[in-house]
Amino acid sequence: MENKKFTITDDLLASKSQRLLNFIIDVLIVYIIGITIGTTIIIIGDLTNSYAVSDWVKSLSPIESFFFGLIILFFYYGLTEMYFSRTFAKYFTKTLIVKHDGSKPNMKSIIIRTLSRLIPFEPFSFLTGSRGWHDTLSVTYVVKKNDFIAKKKLFSVD
8 A cells, every 4th residue: 555645736836827916915905003002102102191102103123114014024925824824815715824744833933034134135936936935945845725624525535
């Protein structure tokens, strides 16, 4: 009897257009979260007549805003991918993050994946190959959820 192990194949990988759409939607969500946090701090400052923090938020330099955005990005990707194996954009595009054997990525993989996103020009790395740097470095794959589930189900029947 042959001992077969399930592995991710190229036909399961998300398309470049799905990957690009994931990136655009996720960047918009991170931006909206940042604006929401900043606006909330300013409103609370105005309501409580405590202007120290709200004045600080209003006076953030572009570099400080950029680092604030990186912190939000880190938590957004880290938490959503750790708990759900997908971001909100991946729900929309019906894609999912998995390991090479189809299992859910562990915390180490998600942290590596999230930190890898901080590499300059990394968001465009998936345009030159079938997987982006954050996939390669974390040994994860973005797959089409429905195709993945169907193939895994067929594999378990064999």
